[in-house]
Amino acid sequence: MKGFDRDGFPHRIPYDGRELKVGQLVRQRIHERLRAKHEDPWSTPFRIVRRIGKKIYEIVTDKRIGRNPQRHIDDLKEYDVGDRLLRMCTLTAEAKDAAWPHIGDVTNVDTDYANGDTRFSDDWKDKTINVNYVGLNNMEQLVTKLKENDYDHV
Numbered sequence: 001m002k003g004f005d006r007d008g009f010p011h012r013i014p015y016d017g018r019e020l021k022v023g024q025l026v027r028q029r030i031h032e033r034l035r036a037k038h039e040d041p042w043s044t045p046f047r048i049v050r051r052i053g054k055k056i057y058e059i060v061t062d063k064r065i066g067r068n069p070q071r072h073i074d075d076l077k078e079y080d081v082g083d084r085l086l087r088m089c090t091l092t093a094e095a096k097d098a099a100w101p102h103i104g105d106v107t108n109v110d111t112d113y114a115n116g117d118t119r120f121s122d123d124w125k126d127k128t129i130n131v132n133y134v135g136l137n138n139m140e141q142l143v144t145k146l147k148e149n150d151y152d153h154v
Helices: 083-088 093-103 136-148
Strands: 025-029 042-051 056-060 070-072 076-078
Touching: 025 056
Parallel strands: none
Antiparallel strands: 025 042, 025 076, 042 056, 056 070
């Protein structure tokens, strides 16, 4: 039987602890019956108005005035403006030359992380690190790591 365990009980996807913040932009999953196969399964961004339960959120849409729909967290995903585009960007030689007076020499580094691949668990003490773009979701984690540790130069 599709959607059931061997015991005959429905599959339950364990909650992974994700949380969304009030005011955050999210995309809502569009049910497969309401869209064509070639269309994007995620809608345009909506804003979270409030958290109703552990996994239920109320979002603002323009379709229902005065009544906002409630959505399960599995039907919502974070909306990152330009995050996908910035991950694909590469630093050209011309851009390095133009940025050199502002960021210093990035060719002589001990560890060079690609866009979105920064490992915060690595030891950065007494090393020259080139972080590049860490991603919008990881920016706070980067700032926390830099503040908590005593680095010579940031």
